[in-house]
Amino acid sequence: MPSNRLHLAVVVSQLFQENAYIAHLEGRSDCLVFDPGLDSPSILDKLSxxxxxxxxxLNTHGHADHIAGNAALKEAFPNAPLVIGANDASKLTNPVENLSRSHGVDLISPDAxxxxxxxxxxxxxxxxxxVYDTPGHSIGHVIFVFKAESPWVVFGGDVLxxxxxxxxxxxxxSFEQLANSIRSKLYTLPDDTIVLPGHxxxxxIGFEKQHNPFIPGD
Ligand SMILES: [Zn+2]
Known part of the structure; x- marks a missing residue:
């Protein structure tokens, strides 16, 4: 068995306790950043x-706490494309849709x-x-699933x-949509699959199927 090459770093924003993940493969200096949140200075420090x-x-969805660092990351790394689920793209530039206005700040991101x-x-x-569509928390929420190594790893945002x-x-x-996303897209993954959540x-997957009080596995 080859040893796993996936390396992860997490930067937690104090506000909303949002997790930004930095993922790279051993021996490489290029990486992916998932859901850069409000603490972009700490993300940039960690990268350096x-x-x-x-x-x-990559954004799992367009809520403000997951996209707040997009602008700073794009400014520092202008060639890195901003990637998001098609049905959440409009949230990037709409403070009402991305919920920042309800917190009293108009926060926007560069376009996808x-x-x-x-x-x-x-x-x-x-x-x-x-890429799996996982609506329910947000209509255009997606998860990104890494299957090249065992166990598989899910960059899961705010689903589970x-x-x-x-x-x-x-x-x-929609609770019904979220429950369906979890049952049909997540609970069908192997039990040892690791879920990296947004908070x-x-x-x-195995632990949640056994213990999650909201969506029990059966
Ligand atoms: Zn959210």
């Missing part, structure tokens, strides 16, 4: 500490450079990531948390 250069910025949908495979920095699930009380949220500690 690890001497990594982002070649893409690349839109992704169910079935797409995103490739860069040596990664192949399968350790012992919890994403909120569904937003204008384009809180990592978990596994």
């Amino acid at each position: 500490e690890l001497t990594l250069e982002p070649v893409a910025i 450079d690349q839109l992704v949908n169910e079935g797409d495979v995103f490739t860069d920095a040596g990664f192949e990531l399968e 948390f350790q012992g919890s699930i994403g909120r569904t009380d937003f204008p384009d949220g 809180g500690p990592m978990t596994t």
Whole structure:
């Protein structure tokens, strides 16, 4: 068995406790940044500490706490495309839709450079990531699944948390859709699959199927 080459760093923004992930493969200096949140200075510091250069910025969805660092990352790495699910792209530049206005700040991001949908495979920095549409918390929410090593790893945003699930009380949220996304897209992955959520500690599919009080596995 080859040893796993995936390396991860997480930067947690104090506000909203949002997780930004920096992922790279061993021996490479290019990386991917997922959901750069409000603490972009710490993300940029971490990138320079690890001497990594982002070649893409991926957003699981367009809520403000997950896109707040897009502008700073794009400014520092203008060639890195900004990638988001097609149905959430409008949130990037709309403070009402991305919920920042409800917190009293109009926060916007640069426009998307690349839109992704169910079935797409995103490739860069040596990664192949399968894209799944997972609406419910946000209509255009996607997850990115890394299957090149065992266990698989899900960059999961705000769908499934350790012992919890994403909120569904937003204008384009739906508990039924979220439950369906979790059951049909996540709970069908192998039990040892690691989920890296947008908030809180990592978990596994097997643990959530056994213990998640909101969406029990059966
Ligand atoms: Zn969200």
